[in-house]
Amino acid sequence: METNLNHIPGGYLTLSPNFKILSVNQTLLRFIHYDTEQLIGQSIRSILSKSAQAFFQFAFYPLIIQNKRVDEMFLELISHTGEEIPVLMYATKENGIITCMFVPNKKRNEYENQLLEAKRIAEERLVEKEKSNADLKKVLLNLEEKQNEIVKMGKENDKYKTDTQRELKLAKKIQETTLTEAINNKDLQIESYYRASNELSGDIYGFYQINKDQYGIILLDVMGHGISSSLITMSLVTLFQQLISKGLPSEQIMKALDDKMHSLFENEEDAWHYCTAIYIFIDIKKQTIEYINAGHPPAIYLDSKGGQRELKTQGPPIGTFKDNQFRNSVFSYTKGARILLYTDGVSEPLEQDRLSLLLKQHVSTPLHVFKEKLLKTLQDEGNDYDKSDDQCFILIDLK
Template sequence: MENLLNHAPCGFLTLSEDGTILAINQTLLTVLEYDTDVLIGKNINHILTVPARIFYQLYFIPLIKADKPVEEMYISLQTANGEDIPVLINAIQRKNSLVIDCVLVQMHKRNEYENELLIAKKKAETALSEKRQANKELEVALHKLEMKQKELIELNKENQKFKLETQMELHLAKNIQETSLTKPIFTEGLQIEAFYQASSELSGDMYGFYHINPNQYGIIILDVMGHGISSALITMSLQSLFQRLILNGFRADIIFKELDNHLYRLFQENDETWHYCTAIYLFIDTDQRTIEYINAGHPPGLWQNSTGEQLELTSTSPPIGSFPGLTFKRRSLTYNKGGRILLYTDGVVDPYDSHLLTSLLENNQGITLTELKQKLVQLMKDEENGYHNNDDQCFILIDLKGVEEQNFCVK
């Protein structure tokens, strides 16, 4: 790398199309606390924090592939000692080449201005207490304070602009997340309704139900640990994976193993940002009238037959991503005359109040699924407290139609 770029007052990075680091200047190596050439040949994920890796895949790569420049994208790098370094990155792909050039600028300036402002204010207060002997120092300190205040005002304007842009991005991300939710299903043998409400702009909850073929359906609901942007990004990456696997007819245990492997690939180099996910998946065959399911540490689903008898679809394995080498055990039940199933995340009711859901199903067997959904939403509002206000809320209601006399057994 040319000496001028190597010691430039900003970071310089050259990537291949797949994210391999081809060149890096000494300025950036010094910031990241790496020796010369240690990072050459490594993937950029090696120096990105976990949220930044996801942001890189969802925003940076699509812009570059669309032949558009990346302008002032805010991400965080990670030093060799694990320290997070916030930076602004500008990038562009060279013409007639797959090489990507990136310029990175640290974002510590605001903190420096604020610290200087506090020091100036302290000097001003000290000067006032020293009366005449400190008049000259007071005037100097006040002048510095005025200058720093002007600088801070300008920085606040920039921050307000950044905040507005961030809110717009979050609103767009929320629309994308909600658009990815599947629509209610109404068929001859099955009806599905769902409810979804995030505790903040973005949610760590997700569901999906898919008509695999005329007689088979795949239904999943999951909850990623935590809330907000990081959980939502992980949820969306899982959603694209389980949708493909379910629509291709993979078995429940294979689907869960792939989701488990996906989480490990995301966090294999950083245990501190590790996330796990609870989930329950149903594979329903309305021709054979069978329900196969796996519950990975999720609140138990509720099955109620046409006579009102209820059965909990309890956990069959630990949460996805909880530790290496997980196996996922399938269970199944059969039905004839039909029944109803309720799947939900832990934000719907306090775990100690789960009896409210069994009572709701028991006392409303004769109403339509749409009416039952309205009653469950009203129950959440009636029970709303501090526990619910801080959690996402999501549930699925399934109405199965059958023939002959009701009979079900769990295998």
């Protein structure tokens, strides 16, 4: 760290392409009460709040990839003592290195002080009003009327809640009928797992045998959870079923899904959503794997000898930028290889390194047995994880 950067008024750090901390100045260390050796080599996620971690992946990442800079992004850092520190972040990317500046967001504290002062004034005025018996009677009468209205609304809400739960259960059954069943033949085996955080999920997947030699596998994660995200998945599932089953090129499939996302919100910017996606095309005869990763957590490929490679993202998520060009990657596979695809509801509680290690440790374990092992690990080691995210993964054995 250059001396002239160590004591500038704002926090400063640099990140590697995989978001590991390379350097950090003294100003930022004072903000968050860390020592240099505690942060160097760590993921930036270790000093971000839970909400900031999600925002970092789905907002910061596509912006820094596409624009190579981010201006005035609000985040919350977590200090070594657990304190949340609101900051404005500015970032640039050059030669693969990401440089970040953090400025404390004092405005937020000012607004909180203003709210406290407004509350104090309101309480003083309430005391003054209570001195007047006439005014007090009016307040009590009005309060009683409001209470009666609340009771009435409560009954209506209970009925609405019951009706809504019934409708959600039906919608969940409909959503689950779109999920494809396991495949097991002489060429490959595919197993999957799907758990919605609410009644409905923003995760969706499908795997299809296009012909005797070719298969298409897709996994999508729509931003957010619940009804809005699930409606988007239902609008996409019919489209990708048709496109994949026809054996269309991977770039054409992803472009069609991207166009669909943009068309859904063309005149509704306030309702805008996007989704991460990964599509894998397997040719058994040629023994090749072709894939496109649009902002999705990297799938893990494990060959029969234990060698691994990550099917990393090649661009921003679907629905972020119009006229986005999708690029595919192709490599040859060896028989006996295994692939793990997953959403962030799986990688968040376990971390990607843990998933890679599990895959490697069970390279010879039958696929259905490994699936149960992965589920048990998620349950045992993810107990402290916020279960507000959908969870989904796909396992593929290439025989």
